[in-house]
Amino acid sequence: MKTTRRDLFKFAAGGAAGLLLTPAPWRLVTDTALWSENWPGIPRPVRGELRTRFTHCTLCPAGCPVKARCVGDQPIALAGLPGRPLCAFGLSGHQLPYHADRVTEGDIETVRTLVSKRAATESVAVLDLRPGRTASWTYRRAMAALPRGIYLAPQSAVPAVNLDAVKTILSLGVPVLDGWGTPAKVLAARPHFRLIQAEPMESHTAMLADEWLQLRPGSEQALAEALAGQGGGERTGLSAEQIGSVARQLAQGGALVLATQESPAVIELNHRVGAYGQTIVARREAAVPPSWRPAAPTTALDALPDRSIGVLLIDESAADVYLPWTALESKLAAHAFVVTFASSRAGYGRYARLTLPAPVFPESSDDCVPAVDSLAATFRLAVPLVTPPRGVASPTQFIAKLANLPASNALRERADAIHAVGRGTLQQYADSRVVSIKTIKRDEFWKGLNEGGSWTDDAGGKMPPLEPLPSAPAVVAMSREMRAARGPMPPLVSKLYRESNLRVRT
Amino acid sequence: MDREFIARGVKRCSTGQFVAWITPWTALLLFGLYSAGLCLIKGLNQTNMDNRFAFGLWIFLDLTVIALGAGAFFTGFLLYIMKVKELGAVINSAVVIGFVCYSGAVAALLVDVGQPLRFWFTFWYPNVHSMLTEVTFCITCYLTVLLIEYLPIVLRNRKLREVPGFLMFEFELHKLVYVLAGAGTFLSFFHQGSLGGLFGVLRGHPFAFREGLAVWPSTFFLFILSAAAAGPSFILLTTWLVSKISNKRLVRPEVLPLLGRISGMLLTVYVLAKTIDTLIWINRTSPGAGFAAWEYYSWKPFGTWILFAEIVLFGLVPALILLAPGLRARTNWLVSAATLSCLGIGLNRLVMTLQTLALPTLSFDPFLSYWPSWQETGTFLGVVAFGVLVYSFSFRYLSLFPQERELKQPEAAPAGEPVLAGRY
């Protein structure tokens, strides 16, 4: 029997029909579905032991406590404590270290050599954008150790605001309800004060304020001057009645004027409405080791002669209020060397010669300044949750090394100094226990701080006087948009901007 | 060169001319495949559909071609079940058009879904409450029916007939033609209806939501009626178009007016039903859901003109034209009315998909507009090109018009000259 083509066809057809009765083709079809369910390229979340760690957020000066849910050591979700919720930035801050635009490379050694050489002969200035930290003391000590060291900061002193005493707030562009102070405290105090928001665009705060004064762009200072009796109200675009109404509201006591820039007009206005001593109060600073006392004072930028700074080192790793570059530039000598420590090139990196990579929350080991609405001094550590990548430089260590400061753990020293004074209480977040530090040992105090704890000074006692005018501090805060434009924004927050109209202005 | 494949007794253009004809369509098809490929490989972000416009050009296209391809089942129903013998002149062409429309729609659907590999989930985990399940099952079955109906037409090709196996197979298959016609009608009835039901059940969009009979909203029946009305019109249109392009007489002069009359009658019933349904919707259904009907038409460009256009301009007007024997006898009027009727059905499908989705439901919804991206348009044009190519090959090599052989070439017959009037 010869095998014909027909036989082959019959065999093939029969085989195909038979195959349909086997699991094979159905399995293949199911496998395609399984493949589509395990789509290659979709990351699988890492599993592991779930742990809770505590730290403080450093994205803004409020320094809210953070409860981090971690898989092993990796934070996967951040939350606030009961009654102290985090804002949108804090909630997604744990993703910042992996931001695609984050600066991760920089030749630190070359910079160190260069700066050391020039520091011998030229004046070196450090610009600290979040004064009041322990790192700020390190900078001041370093500048005192250098032959011609200058410590610059946007403000001489950071005052405190007594939210309980506030009845009227005039905000000149400050996002009071959208990232000022400790958000939870501000929102809790909201029913008790009247907010007048003065700014050109209807910001989020303006939408929620009791009154929105639509100023002509750039006329915030003019409004302050007009209210301080210095005339010029027509530059604001507001009517005389409107300005008069504001003046009357401010005159009723419990007033507070906030601005994005420190200026004599704002200080004068706060003085006129009696803010100093009532709503703007002094705050005792947490103790520092006595050996730190001979530290450079804060130099006002205006007090510097033009073209005098040879090397400018900017700590942008914790930045709240930016000084305008034009103001800084005029103080720079020809061929000045400007280095900024930042995690994004969008801030001073646009002007600096070099941007060196700085740690970003939650990598930074730092302490948190007391929030502006905290009447008592606080000492809280931003316990690092994540190791920074190789090549990232801590600006504090860099500057300390530059000035040959003895290698030390400044944070530990400070904690010991605070403990030595014996005032205040330590709150542990894990169990909400509050203990007086007199009852615990030094090492326990340090351990408690590192596990996410917060030291608060006792209320009452002798307060330092508010500095006399005209150098009384103003309460200055940057608008959130301006701050956000400089740093790497947590990707899920910029998502808000792109995928909803929630943050689009009118 | 390919003379052997072309049927005896009919003339077709030279191979060179044919190649010149199919070249641009092939190019368009390739562009369509490229566009579809982009969507499959890069994802549906290549389209301009978004979370509000979950359905876009492709769904509108699918609904329209399926409605227009209804000529296939309806002509089969009329010919084999209702014994309207004159329609034998166009049944083959109708089947090819149906096949082309449905296969094109299915192809577009496979690109439209986010995970085409999971297409079989609907068959394995069907949801009996969903209109889309019904549509999926029905369209798949009906495409199979169309394939089985198309096969004999292919097998009757002059060259393929020489294979005895094919001839026998075709002969046996022809015995089933009544079963197939019946099955086709039954399936088409349901999926044309379910396509309407897709939108009629949308409780969340009171613009589309309709009350009806048991689980079937009124749009179920309206879509069946409109498809039955559009089908013959589309057959009429395509036959006339093919006749014009190939410069041949393909059917006896009484066939087209007959199709027009059938379409006209159904269109009239449809317009009546649609008017009643619209009145009920305006006065009861929509207000019952908290939405006043006039609000829908306060969003530009969807003013009340669109309702007027759909029901009167593209509905009542062609219906009346097609019902008038005098006008039906004039080719210009006949073809224009058929075009209007098909456009009306397209407009209805556009309203049910795009206008439904554009309109806000929540009070703080904006009214949004949508315009297809070039990838979507390319895919759509590729489907059209596919249809034209399949039809072109079928027309060239298969006997789509059995009456062609007995008809003479048209001798300078001026347009608009009345043909023999009959009982049409």
Added chain:
Amino acid sequence: MSAKRYGMSIDIDKCTGCGACMVACAVENNVPPAPEGANDRKGITWIRVFRIANGAGKTAFVPVLCQQCGANTPCVSVCPQQAVQVDPATGIVGQMPERCLGCRYCMAACPYHARYFNWWDPEWPAGMEKTLNPAVAPRMRGVVEKCNFCHGRWHAAKARAAAQGRRDIDPADYVPACVEACPTGAIQFCELSARPDGPGGFRLLEKLGTDPKIYYHSQRDWVREIAAAPGGKEKARG
């Protein structure tokens, strides 16, 4: 374990539109950062805060998420392959992205626009995938997703209860991410079956008959009028 009906009570007067709920939701549910080309019409925001204005300078913010419709659930009845089901134990309308074909019929059906399609494959910058929540599976492109009241947290609460030998979960263990994150407490999670009179307030598009489980409250008349009104009466942002 007795069947529960979980719902939410949202106080519009307390919402400041800060967006913390939106971010917390994205963190919990492994929603990726915005891809190139994303905008407010193609983005995935399981909870979205809309802004409404009364035209006279007053603003309010309304968070909208899946309303977990209890009756005539539009998405459940229309899904061709049963990728959406109402969980009888919790009343939560659960979406199974693994079953989803991506036909988007459910998206056309939802009147609250609470369903989102993955127009892109999710992509995280290098290293950021370490921050993903292991309790929630990331989705692939071409499937629909939506809020499920952080169902993963409910499962975790059940596991905890089971480990402690209890049948019912401890309510403190099951709090959706948005509720946990809201700084003013505007979003409250509640168990509707325990409140026979209902939480009061109004619901969106009540006349459609979908029986949503999200109840909104406001003391301001204009807010109630606008938010509860149907169909684009108010030009608002969101």
